Amino acid sequence: MFTGIITDVGEIASIEKSGDTKIKIKTAFDTSDIDIGASIACSGPCLTVVDKGEDWFAVEASDETLSCTNLNEWEVGTMVNLERALKLGDELGGHVVTGHVDAVIVLKNLEEINDSTKLTLSLPDEYAGFVAAKGSITLNGISLTVNEVGVDFFSVNIISHTKAHTTFRTLKIGQRINFEIDVLARYVARMTEVNNKND
Known part of the structure; x- marks a missing residue:
């Protein structure tokens, strides 16, 4: 489980395809207390640590x-949002994030508004019911509040701090982004579906 609050921006150091894809990521994390088998959210997806060194760790995808994320677009030098899994007693400063990407969506527009940046993103039909104004979503591992929802789009605002300390500083229109719906919205939708069937 994660909060969607990014604590490091790592860099892809190597990608090796042999069976599953092994990805080595440079990090500022103290890797001495990262266990092999630990989970780290890497721009959204929760990945398992399979190897590590002094300033890097490796995961397998x-x-x-x-096929379900934008990881197949990563290359050496790609910057990656990183968050270590929550420990019991950690502050939940964002919202509950599972690290299970629901879809890859597209950045349709970005607009600078004072010190913030408004992002407008595509919204697939099958997830429209899970996205609501003032609700939470996760983009490339970052917990954000939805501002506006349209028929086939939604928008969020990111403050300058978020932009400066995540990979959002390099966003470009047309970029594909990992998207995770709020786990609470998922369960509310499921409960509503079950209740409607029982009526």
């Missing part, structure tokens, strides 16, 4: 993960 299956073909399924590559």
Whole structure:
């Protein structure tokens, strides 16, 4: 479980395809207390640490993960939002994030408004019911509040601090972004579906 609050921006150091894809990521994390088998959210997807060194760790991504996320677009030098998994007693400063990417969506527009940046993103039909104004979503691992929802789009605002301390500082229109709906919205939708069937 994660909060969607980014604590490091790492850099892809190498990508090795042999069976599953092994990805080595440079990090400012203290890797001495990262266990092999630990979970780290890497621009959204929760990935398992399989190896580590003094200033890097490695994860493996299956073909399924590559097909459902934007990881297949990563290359050496790509910057990656990183968050370590929550420990019991940690502050929940963002919202509950699972690290399970629901879809890859597209950045349709970005607009500078004072010190903030408004992002307008595509919204697939199958997820429209899970996205609400003032609700939470996760983009490339970052917990954000939805400002506006349209028929096939939604928008969020990011403050200058978020932009400066995440990969959002390099966003470009047309970029594909990992998208995770709020886990609470998922369960509310499921409960509503079950209740409607029972009526």
